[in-house]
Amino acid sequence: MSAQQERIRVTRFFKDEAKKLVSYVKKQLADIAAEDAEDIVQDVMLGIFDRADVTAPIQNLSAYIYRSLYNRVVDRYRQRDKKVRSLDEYMDHEGEHTLADILADVRFDVHDEYEKRMIWNELFRAIETLKPSYREIFVQTEFEGRTFKELAARTGVPVGTLLSKKHRAVKQIRSALAHIYDTKGA
Helix, strand or coil: CHHHHHHHHHHHHHHHHHHHHHHHHHHHHHCHHHHHHHHHHHHHHHHHHCCCCCCCCCHHHHHHHHHHHHHHHHHHHHHHCCCCCCCCCCCCCCCCCHHHHHHHCCCCCCCCHHHHHHHHHHHHHHHHHHCCCHHHHHHHHCCCCHHHHHHHHHCCCCHHHHHHHHHHHHHHHHHHHHHHHHHHHC
């Protein structure tokens, strides 16, 4: 079977079975939105098209796809166990300051323009030290207002990967700005 025939076979399967596949994912993850279930199915489909040897036909396509979906569901459960941190989470030990507070000068001396500039400069310096892929995701989601779904559609990178990169970027920025929280929190 040629690579083109295999692609047609896989595409036809996804087209014919789309509702069943989404239903399977929704059944496995009771609290998931329909759009998220569709995203998981699409990620599996893209994974099949991106596999290393597209010329080798998948013997039992249905079993292969359902196993792939099951693996994505398991990954989703594992992600739930990891604590996702928000930019609104308190950054200091006293529970008083968030990154949003610092950027908006909500809890700091608004009249001190030097301090405001210093904080922004530190933030931009921290952003510049990020790996290019982390920096791009951070800038596009935080400053340009893009959603992870938009980025995934535009770049072809799965949403989960984008979320992971953004999480690492935020973690590195927090670490780089820790000295600001320490001086402000003291």
